[in-house]
Amino acid sequence: MKKILPLVIAANLLFFAAVAQVYIEPIAGYQLDINNKDFKQINSAVQIAFKKNNRYEFILAAQVSWPLSYVSGDSAFTANSSLPVYAPAEKTILPGSFSFSAGHRIVLAGRNSANKLSLLINTGFTAQKIKVRYAYDKNNYTILNPDQTQQRVNIYVSGGLEYMHLLKSGRLFFQINIASPPAGKQIKYPSSFKFMAPLNFNAGYSIPIKK
Amino acid sequence: MIQYYCKQIFYWLVPVLMVTGCGINETHYFADAENDGIAIFSNTGNNLLTCYIDAKPWRTIARQQGILGPPRPTYEVYIQKRLSGTGKDTLSISWEGYFGTRDTLRRFITARLAVDSGFSATDLNALQGRRISLEGSNGYFLDSARNVYSVLMGTGHLYFHTLQLESTGPGAFSGSMSGLMDADFGTEKITNGRFDHSISPEQVQFQ
Numbered sequence: 001m002k003k004i005l006p007l008v009i010a011a012n013l014l015f016f017a018a019v020a021q022v023y024i025e026p027i028a029g030y031q032l033d034i035n036n037k038d039f040k041q042i043n044s045a046v047q048i049a050f051k052k053n054n055r056y057e058f059i060l061a062a063q064v065s066w067p068l069s070y071v072s073g074d075s076a077f078t079a080n081s082s083l084p085v086y087a088p089a090e091k092t093i094l095p096g097s098f099s100f101s102a103g104h105r106i107v108l109a110g111r112n113s114a115n116k117l118s119l120l121i122n123t124g125f126t127a128q129k130i131k132v133r134y135a136y137d138k139n140n141y142t143i144l145n146p147d148q149t150q151q152r153v154n155i156y157v158s159g160g161l162e163y164m165h166l167l168k169s170g171r172l173f174f175q176i177n178i179a180s181p182p183a184g185k186q187i188k189y190p191s192s193f194k195f196m197a198p199l200n201f202n203a204g205y206s207i208p209i210k211k
Numbered sequence: 212m213i214q215y216y217c218k219q220i221f222y223w224l225v226p227v228l229m230v231t232g233c234g235i236n237e238t239h240y241f242a243d244a245e246n247d248g249i250a251i252f253s254n255t256g257n258n259l260l261t262c263y264i265d266a267k268p269w270r271t272i273a274r275q276q277g278i279l280g281p282p283r284p285t286y287e288v289y290i291q292k293r294l295s296g297t298g299k300d301t302l303s304i305s306w307e308g309y310f311g312t313r314d315t316l317r318r319f320i321t322a323r324l325a326v327d328s329g330f331s332a333t334d335l336n337a338l339q340g341r342r343i344s345l346e347g348s349n350g351y352f353l354d355s356a357r358n359v360y361s362v363l364m365g366t367g368h369l370y371f372h373t374l375q376l377e378s379t380g381p382g383a384f385s386g387s388m389s390g391l392m393d394a395d396f397g398t399e400k401i402t403n404g405r406f407d408h409s410i411s412p413e414q415v416q417f418q
Contacts, residue, residue, distance in 0.1 A: 077252070077370060077372060077391060078370070078391065079342060079367075079368040079369060079370040079390070079391040079392055079393050079404070080368060080393070081342050081344050081368055085340075085342055085370060134245075138245065142252045142391055142403070142405060143251075143252065144252050144253070144254060144372065145251070145252070145253050145254065145255065146243075146244075146245075146251055146252075148244045149244070189241055190241060190253070190255060
């Protein structure tokens with residue numbers, strides 16, 4: 001490992017020395033979840049793209065997925081005979097995440113044109129927190145099989161396609177990406193949901209910051 | 212060589228397990244995030260009753276199943292019917308448990324119901340979805356410490372969310388039971404009781 005590390009650092013320095021252009025790219029979008037069809041988020045991200053040549057860019061990205069609340073009904077019961085046996089309970093799930101990744105933008109088509117189609121591959125760390133809240137008469141009733149807040153931080157991978165259009169002052173792009181859930185075993189709790197495998201639809205703009 | 216050692220280990224391990232036994236814990240405890248020290252209310256066969264007794268968390272013993280010889284299986288709950296010789300018999304649902312981590316200080320919480328003499332195990336299925344108030348005339352709760360002659364008698368409520376037993380042979384029944392309970396013994400109270408059990412034939416003992 002000690003022998004390899006200087007080589008890795010040297011290779012990276014050579015890469016950054018060979019960078020032709022650096023872009024900063026704000027991104028916004030909408031996200032669905034393959035594992036839980038009712039979980040949805042609004043994405044915001046910022047990434048720095050290091051363009052090596054017209055075929056390849058290295059990307060560092062930070063993304064926050066803001067949860068859209070999912071409200072559903074659950075069941076609460078009581079043994080107290082002076083109350084109705086059943087009462088409805090409102091369950092609100094807030095599925096959010098944060099990720100930091102390093103990735104690759106590999107141009108598949110249109111290398112020398114104003115319209116490019118690229119392959120995106122990212123790996124990094126993601127933190128998912130699926131918050132659960134209940135609203136019901138907690139003094140007199142008990143929820144059957146309640147969900148609980150779950151969170152996990154671990155590595156993940158993602159991949160997707162991107163259409164990019166070159167403009168005079170920058171680049172406009174649209175992406176479709178699918179990501180894995182954070183690595184690790186299944187949730188050690190009888191949850192009605194799994195960790196998210198996001199499918200996101202993003203739009204962004206490339207602003208050149210160094211030439 | 213490796214095969215020889217594997218065989219040796221196997222030959223030694225089998226008699227050791229036959230003597231000491233090897234148990235599988237069939238109780239699944241999922242902590243209730245909103246009530247410290249007790250488990251969630253479930254109906255998935257977690258084999259557990261938890262509650263507060265005077266605000267202290269109490270839970271039933273773990274269900275252990277031996278896979279090779281002893282130990283004998285241990286069950287956290289038994290459903291029994293005893294003949295009284297009169298027109299009414301006594302149905303008992305009895306849970307064995309302990310406070311917190313003090314597994315040595317065990318006690319039994321028992322619900323006793325008066326039932327007709329012809330009451331069978333499958334008649335229990337009629338209680339599914341029903342609440343029962345045990346108020347003395349139709350039944351009562353008992354709280355008894357193991358090996359200590361102190362028994363408390365009280366009133367309370369039982370709600371059976373699921374109670375399904377099916378015949379699996381002559382005099383043998385299995386199924387599931389889940390629900391809620393509370394009891395008042397005067398000097399102490401059981402609150403937030405919730406139970407969830409898969410029921411095997413050994414746990415249903417009807418005379």
